[in-house]
Amino acid sequence: MWRPVLIVLQPTPFCNISCDYCYLRNRDDRTVMSAEVVGAIRDRVFPRMAADAAPTVIWHAGEPTVVPLAWYRRAYVELRRTAPAQTHFSLQSNGIALGQDWIAFAQETDTQIGLSIDGPQAFHDARRKTRNGKGTWSHAMRALRELKASRIDPNVVTVLHPRSLQAADTYFEFYRDNGITHVSFSIDESEGGHAVSSFDGDDQREAMAEFLFSLLRRAYLEQYPLHIKEVERIAAILAGGELHNEQIDAWDVLVVAANGDVTTFSPEFMEVRSRPHHDFRFGNILSDDFETILDSALVARTQAEIRRGVDRCRAECRYFAICGGGAPANKMQENGALDTAETNFCRLSIQPAAEAFRRFVRWVREGREQRRVRGREVIVQEVATQEIA
Template identity: 50%
Template structure:
């Protein structure tokens, strides 16, 4: 019996734009998840979930809105009636195709929406282009405005490159101007089809930390409710708020099902990796066999062992382990060619920079707000246990 907390479903591998840093290697493939795969999902996953579970189902990978609205009508009809009552649905989109018809679908199905927008126009349009090399910022912002006018509050994922780190004020102004309150920062990472990164070759962690601190400080001073997911998660954990563990290192905590029914787990991006030693992280097909069989396959067992060894390596060597839980296996493999490894550049630029930014902000606030802060080496001490909501800026 599997109990995934995160279920990532790929309606289609196809994407309608061509981002320069995309890690997806099959974004020209226009296949659509078949009804047979949806029926297998219904019977082998959703119907078997505990009634007490509360999984998050995310339509992702490729561009989900490249699948027809009618396909989603059928998919929701087959999955929702057997899913636990606390199941939530979300979609990660570039926004290019989102019009009023899509918004009505999201409303009827109570689907949360997250958009990919890389901040100010000059940074976004430098790399997020149409397939005939036209800019896409105005299209993404149009979708954002339509969603907001319809009463949605979409979250935003922004991929950072090194050329943006000197302009935190511009990013903050962009989020505030467009009434964006929920953001997540990713970095231009070496992964899958993306064979290079602007962050390679130098240690950009201090610059990225300063970038985050500057945005947080401005939001704090303005009283603007800006929620940075990576920073907020760390604040909540340090506040003693119980959070789920790292889904990327726990078997079947994250379940990924591709359009053709291929099944994977651990890091969702594994589905884009070429790794013959682990059968390219395809542990089975939902149309054939069972999860009990998938769990016994040599590639799955080998991946599980190596990821567990990587967790131990992180636990022994990294002072950020408390707020991380073992890192991202796909980044260990992409950067180090070894999932038994510990620290990666990705970890330094995400978890570590976010943690340091949180402490940097608290240090600046110590004189005026009465916070008492120690570093990770010295442990945690402060008013956060009494006021966990203080970090929801």
């Protein structure tokens, strides 16, 4: 039976802001996912899942909240009819339109909220702007305050710029002072409609590792519960957890666009162009039989190419044990082929997180050893003093 890990549903490609690093090619398109597409997901997709499947269904793409809340209320009811009991729902937002009505919906449906905030105001407003060029930080922070007032602790996604890496203390204090406890870091990748990353050129791996290590160190010293997704994923694997890269096996990830187009492997494949791969559109749930999409020759050929790339990663990269083969969309976008290995995404996401965790563990161990040594010295001094007396 089919047990997907992640199902990305794109209610609309439209976004109400204009980030400098946006990779969406059609963010001006106001198409909204039709009732027919929702019905096809309900009737043709969800029933194919095993009863014990526990996928996360995330509303993502443009800005989900530009679609009326009433639409989500109807869609949620319809999808719950056939979704496995352990299905979790999530929504990723820029916070502009996220108000009390959305918060009430999230509470009623147990929908997790992800909020995009690029750290302190100066960093956020430099690149996350309204369509007339103004900063959006105040809007995102209002949404954060309202969420926390309603006892919702959102997962915050922060996209970093090279200048960010020199301001770890500023970022930590921003998260601490605003009660942000769960954060995930990204870079502005060369992907989709965003052809050039601010990280292109100089090797920023060391700076990224030091940035993450500095956050971990400050959080430890101040006993602040800052959870960094990328680091905790690696820690869990090294602690004996299962390594699972959901992007390398067909249909562990399913993406359905507003018009019913379907892709798998990397969610970002919806924005990647490749004529031999039919732009990674593997079918449409309105016009194609879903079983035929699942078993298509194009998917099988793409899977084989991805597997060759995974084999190269396994042979060439010392981080393979905590990565599992990278992200196919990044390989295609950066290297021009799926059967390749290292990408800038690897160098700036996976590798620095591993190095930061290694440094943190060593730093904690050395600190404990120093405290033990100091403790023994104090005991020896006390004994000596007693003997003299």
